Every structure is written in C-alpha cells, then in structure tokens.
Amino acid sequence: MAQQQKAVDVVLVGLGWTNAIMGMELAQEGLNVLALERGEDRDTVPDFAYPKMADELTYGVRYKLMVKPAKSTITVRHSLTETAVPYRHLGSFLPGDGVGGAGTHWNGHTWRPMPEELRLRSYVEETFGKNIMPMDMTIQDYGVSYEELEPHFDFFDKVLGVSGKAGNINGKIQAGGNPFEGPRSNEYPLPPLKRTLNDDLFTEAAKAQGLHPFPLPSSNASEAYTNPYGMQLGPCNFCGFCERYGCINYSKASPQTSILGALKQHKNFAYRTGCEVIKVNLADDKKTAIGVTYIDGNGEEVFQPAKIVVVGTFAYNNVRLLLLSGIGQPYDPVSNTGTVGRNYAYQMMGGATLFFKDKVFNPFIGAGSNATTVDDFAINQIDFAKEGFIGGSYLLAAQTNGQPIRNLPLPQGSPSWGTGWKKAAKDYYGHSMTISSHGSNMSYRDCYLSLDPNYKDNHGLPLLRLTFDWKENDLRMTQFMKNKVGALAKGLNPDFLKMSFKDIGTHYDVRPYQSTHNVGGAIMGTDPKTSVLNRYQQSWDVHNVFVLGSSSFPQNLQYNPTMLVGALAYWSAKAIREQYLKHPGPLVQA
Numbered sequence: 001m002a003q004q005q006k007a008v009d010v011v012l013v014g015l016g017w018t019n020a021i022m023g024m025e026l027a028q029e030g031l032n033v034l035a036l037e038r039g040e041d042r043d044t045v046p047d048f049a050y051p052k053m054a055d056e057l058t059y060g061v062r063y064k065l066m067v068k069p070a071k072s073t074i075t076v077r078h079s080l081t082e083t084a085v086p087y088r089h090l091g092s093f094l095p096g097d098g099v100g101g102a103g104t105h106w107n108g109h110t111w112r113p114m115p116e117e118l119r120l121r122s123y124v125e126e127t128f129g130k131n132i133m134p135m136d137m138t139i140q141d142y143g144v145s146y147e148e149l150e151p152h153f154d155f156f157d158k159v160l161g162v163s164g165k166a167g168n169i170n171g172k173i174q175a176g177g178n179p180f181e182g183p184r185s186n187e188y189p190l191p192p193l194k195r196t197l198n199d200d201l202f203t204e205a206a207k208a209q210g211l212h213p214f215p216l217p218s219s220n221a222s223e224a225y226t227n228p229y230g231m232q233l234g235p236c237n238f239c240g241f242c243e244r245y246g247c248i249n250y251s252k253a254s255p256q257t258s259i260l261g262a263l264k265q266h267k268n269f270a271y272r273t274g275c276e277v278i279k280v281n282l283a284d285d286k287k288t289a290i291g292v293t294y295i296d297g298n299g300e301e302v303f304q305p306a307k308i309v310v311v312g313t314f315a316y317n318n319v320r321l322l323l324l325s326g327i328g329q330p331y332d333p334v335s336n337t338g339t340v341g342r343n344y345a346y347q348m349m350g351g352a353t354l355f356f357k358d359k360v361f362n363p364f365i366g367a368g369s370n371a372t373t374v375d376d377f378a379i380n381q382i383d384f385a386k387e388g389f390i391g392g393s394y395l396l397a398a399q400t401n402g403q404p405i406r407n408l409p410l411p412q413g414s415p416s417w418g419t420g421w422k423k424a425a426k427d428y429y430g431h432s433m434t435i436s437s438h439g440s441n442m443s444y445r446d447c448y449l450s451l452d453p454n455y456k457d458n459h460g461l462p463l464l465r466l467t468f469d470w471k472e473n474d475l476r477m478t479q480f481m482k483n484k485v486g487a488l489a490k491g492l493n494p495d496f497l498k499m500s501f502k503d504i505g506t507h508y509d510v511r512p513y514q515s516t517h518n519v520g521g522a523i524m525g526t527d528p529k530t531s532v533l534n535r536y537q538q539s540w541d542v543h544n545v546f547v548l549g550s551s552s553f554p555q556n557l558q559y560n561p562t563m564l565v566g567a568l569a570y571w572s573a574k575a576i577r578e579q580y581l582k583h584p585g586p587l588v589q590a
C-alpha cells in the first residue's frame with residue numbers, strides 16, 4: 001500500500017525549465033506548490049565549481065549530468081514492421097536528469113519561432129496549395145499565434161538575459177539583426193557576445209553572397225545582468241565548458257541561475273528530489289486527476305494528492321507518463337485514430353569543417369552560443385513548390401569549445417591512430433572552423449511514440465517505443481542546405497573541406513549526437529481528434545492536467561526549441577492564473 005503525503009494545490013512533475021517557470025508563476029499566485037524531480041539536487045555552488053566542472057571525461061564524454069540509460073531509456077525502430085531495441089548508450093540525444101534538467105547543460109542558443117511555423121499547415125496550404133503536402137505528412141497548426149505569445153517571448157528574453165541584436169522591432173527592420181524574424185516588442189536585454197575569428201570570416205563570406213549575417217541570440221550573458229526575478233548573471237568568460245556542463249560562472253541562463261534561486265524564497269514552494277513519478281492518478285470518472293504516484297529514493301511507492309498536476313518531464317517522457325496514466329487515447333498509425341504519441345518529430349542537421357593551415361582559431365576560447373548565423377533560408381523565405389520540400393534551416397558558424405577529446409577534427413584521410421594521428425592532431429588542432437545547418441523536421445503518420453510491448457523499466461513498467469526514420473522531404477531540405485553551406489565554405493577558400501550532410505535514403509542512426517530537440521507526441525491543437533492538448537497545453541480529457549515542453553510541438557521548428565517551450569509555459573501559467581483558478585474545467589470547449 002502506497003504511503004500518502006499531505007495534499008498540495010499543485011504538483012509539478014520534473015524540475016527543468018518548464019516547471020521552474022510554472023512553479024514561479026503559481027507560487028506568485030499564492031498556491032501551495034510542490035515539485036517532484038527524479039534526479040538529484042544541483043546548484044552552481046557546490047556542484048558546478050571549478051575545477052571539478054571542467055572535467056571533459058566525466059561530463060563531456062561520460063555524461064554525468066544526463067540520465068543514465070539503465071535508469072530511464074526508450075526503445076527505437078525505423079518502421080512499424082520492426083522490433084524496437086533499447087537505446088542503451090546515449091548518442092543521438094542527451095536527456096537531462098536532476099534539478100534544472102537539460103537546461104543545466106544546454107548551450108543557450110535562444111531563437112523565437114517564425115510566426116509561420118506556429119501555423120505551418122495553414123501557411124503551406126494558403127501559399128502553395130493543398131497538393132504540395134506529401135500524403136503521409138501530418139503537420140498542423142499550434143492553435144496559438146506568434147502575436148499571442150509575443151509578450152511571453154519578450155518576458156522570457158528578460159528572464160534569460162538574452163544577448164543579441166534585434167532585427168525587427170514592431171515591424172521596423174533593424175540593421176545588424178535578423179531581418180526575417182517576427183516583430184519583437186523590444187531589443188534584446190543584452191548586446192551580442194564578443195566576436196571570434198570564425199565569426200568575422202563567416203560574416204565576410206555571407207555578406208559576399210548577399211546574405212544577412214547576425215550574432216546568434218545567446219543565453220550566455222555578454223555583460224553583468226539582473227533579471228526581473230532579481231537573479232544576477234555575470235559576464236561569460238568564454239570558458240569553453242558550456243554544453244554538457246553546468247556554468248561555473250553564473251553566466252549561462254539555467255533554471256538555477258534564472259529562476260530557482262528566487263523561487264526557493266517562496267515559502268509556499270517546495271521540491272523533493274529522487275522522486276520518480278510513475279503515474280498521474282485519476283478520479284473514477286477519469287475526467288480529473290487526484291494527484292500522482294512516485295517512487296522515492298528508498299524505492300517506496302508514495303501517493304501525492306494535488307488539485308492540479310503539471311507534467312514537465314521533457315518531450316517524450318511526458319508522452320510516456322500520459323500513456324502509463326491512461327490519459328487520452330493512444331495513437332494508432334494504422335487506423336489513424338487516437339492522439340497520444342502522434343506527430344513525433346526530430347531535427348535535421350548538417351555541417352562542414354573548414355581547415356586553414358595559416359589561421360589560428362584558439363578554439364579553447366568558446367561559449368555555448370558564441371556564433372554568427374544567417375536566416376536567409378528560413379521557412380518563410382523558401383519557395384517550397386520550386387525546391388520540392390517543406391522546411392527550412394538556419395546556418396551558423398559557432399565556436400563552442402576546444403576540448404581535446406571531442407573537438408579534434410582532422411582533414412579527410414588523416415590516420416585515426418598512432419604517430420600519423422599525433423602529427424595530424426599537432427598540425428591541425430586550432431586550425432579549423434565549422435559551418436552547420438540546423439533544420440526543421442516535419443511530422444508523418446508513421447513517426448510516433450507508443451508503449452513498448454517487450455521491454456520494461458526497473459519498476460516493471462513498459463518503456464516508451466520510438467518509431468522514426470528520415471523522410472525524403474526532410475533529406476531534400478538538408479541537401480538544399482548542403483549546396484548553400486558548400487558555396488559559403490568555398491568562398492572562404494579553405495585548404496581542406498569536410499562536408500557531412502545526410503544523403504537521400506539515409507536512415508536514422510541513434511549513435512552520433514544530433515540534437516536533444518525531440519518534439520511531439522502530446523501535441524497542442526484545435527481539435528481533440530488530432531491533438532492531446534488544447535491551445536493552453538491543457539489535456540482535452542483531464543482538465544486539471546497541463547503538459548509542458550516540446551511534446552506540444554506538432555512538428556519541429558527549424559530553430560532550437562527552448563524559447564518556444566518557455567513562452568508556452570508562461571502562456572499556460574497565465575491561463576491557469578487568470579481563467580482556470582476562477583472556473584476549473586476545460587478552457588476550450590471542443
């Protein structure tokens with residue numbers, strides 16, 4: 001029999017970006033809020049202190065801050081006819097674990113979506129006609145517009161202390177920023193990060209081709225900054241230990257540095273670590289939740305009663321928790337019925353490495369978001385009918401770290417071991433820069449998430465199964481970007497050039513890192529037949545359950561997701577504060 005805890009108003013499942021935001025908003029409202037996090041407690045001091053944090057083997061290679069697959073993983077297959085097998089060694093994506101979640105070890109690339117991306121199906125159909133859509137492509141509109149989210153993008157910019165240069169303020173194009181972005185109500189809170197040699201070279205090459213380079217919007221602070229919660233950031237010192245590490249310097253915006261320090265001051269907020277939630281408990285009528293069940297650090301089952309449950313456990317974990325709890329109808333791609341698990345999508349990356357014998361880049365001077373980028377190939381800039389695909393990508397030249405184990409690119413043909421490798425490493429360390437493309441991924445009828453029929457976790461519960469493969473549409477998009485990157489790279493006249501883009505026919509490979517930008521499976525929308533959540537990220541089926549994170553995206557953006565993830569969390573919080581608490585029930589009538 002499960003132990004029972006004292007009831008709370010709100011239980012937050014997971015304590016990453018999304019639930020740090022929700023925790024702050026609902027604690028400000030005076031509600032009694034409790035967060036349950038499966039991993040350990042973490043903060044800048046003592047956990048990220050120097051020199052402990054600058055240990056590449058422990059953090060960069062052995063993934064100390066990420067979840068251990070033995071504790072939580074998924075199974076993977078390419079198609080409906082295959083048997084999925086477990087993802088046993090982290091590679092393709094690196095889910096977070098512990099207080100702060102993946103927001104502790106992220107890079108801080110901080111993009112807003114294009115307005116068109118939030119209504120992608122409508123945009124494509126209105127602009128290019130319905131026939132352009134491949135038969136099995138299931139892209140949808142979010143049900144919330146860029147204009148509705150703009151105040152939340154703006155506030156989250158300020159919470160993060162984003163360093164950047166605006167390109168469009170209230171419809172007026174600004175020199176030096178992204179001329180293709182949606183209108184912003186304000187300039188970024190901080191100026192761009194300082195430039196490095198790769199930035200200057202890329203800027204020159206891009207301008208020579210008529211493109212519009214600008215500094216990547218970054219959540220690595222360029223100057224000392226105090227955010228609206230009173231949290232202080234120090235200027236980034238380009239330490240080169242950013243992605244996969246906690247920031248030693250209070251410079252990278254994270255749940256810890258931006259929100260949790262202030263949230264912990266609220267007496268009506270509490271959190272417990274080592275608590276893995278395994279179910280959202282439902283009332284007999286299945287229309288409301290009564291709390292959650294978790295396994296505590298001693299392996300005991302505990303029931304935590306709550307009036308509102310907010311699930312913020314990262315994209316696919318959210319989907320598994322809904323499926324394990326019997327919330328919503330599981331998606332079946334054969335009959336095309338049900339919704340939970342529908343529209344899983346990933347992201348399409350490619351890149352080029354340029355080697356210059358006579359240039360020294362000092363790559364150990366790097367920050368997670370130190371980069372120059374162009375957005376001339378954004379979703380709203382490409383003629384999909386002419387190019388034969390739906391999607392888009394931004395290009396960037398980034399210098400994020402020069403750590404020797406993971407960052408020692410060598411020209412093609414260099415020996416991979418022994419004296420020859422040592423000589424090549426000596427000759428080329430610090431003599432290369434990269435140009436990469438970061439692209440969208442559409443959703444398809446047979447790319448989805450479900451409970452695995454064969455594999456179980458250590459509690460005896462089914463693992464989540466991912467059925468996913470690349471589709472020709474998205475591979476064509478990356479081939480289009482390959483030509484653009486190739487042209488830019490050649491303009492820089494490197495001594496050697498190494499290109500890495502997926503060819504038509506390539507299958508998804510879980511081994512190399514791609515991005516932890518998994519989306520979909522518990523998507524938001526306007527119709528309960530094709531979405532799990534309404535426009536406020538509220539479950540259509542169980543009205544006191546809200547589900548936050550990129551599981552809400554009906555297809556993937558061409559950008560990094562966290563700005564949208566955060567803005568949607570503020571949007572849901574506003575709906576709870578202003579509407580739900582006064583009249584608990586569905587916020588949208590289906």
Ligand SMILES: Cc1cc2nc3c(=O)[nH]c(=O)nc-3n(C[C@H](O)[C@H](O)[C@H](O)COP(=O)(O)OP(=O)(O)OC[C@H]3O[C@@H](n4cnc5c(N)ncnc54)[C@H](O)[C@@H]3O)c2cc1C
Pocket residue numbers: 013014015016017018019036037038039093094095096097098099100101102103105106107108109110111243244275276277278312313314315317516517548549550560561562563565
């Ligand atoms: C290496 C890396 C680099 C990235 N770089 C960028 C970037 O530059 N820009 C960008 O926009 N995005 C980036 N991201 C993505 C970004 O980190 C995520 O979008 C963001 O952290 C998502 O926040 P979240 O709250 O949804 O989930 P998370 O941050 O993953 O937090 C979820 C929390 O829930 C906990 N949890 C899971 N299951 C349970 C359970 N059953 N019970 C209790 N707790 C549970 C987890 O332990 C975790 O702490 C990056 C991610 C990674 C891994």
Ligand code: SF4
Pocket residue numbers: 220221235236237238239240241242243245246247248249250251252366367368
């Ligand atoms: S590069 Fe800057 S933001 Fe990143 S960990 Fe180092 S000091 Fe922090």
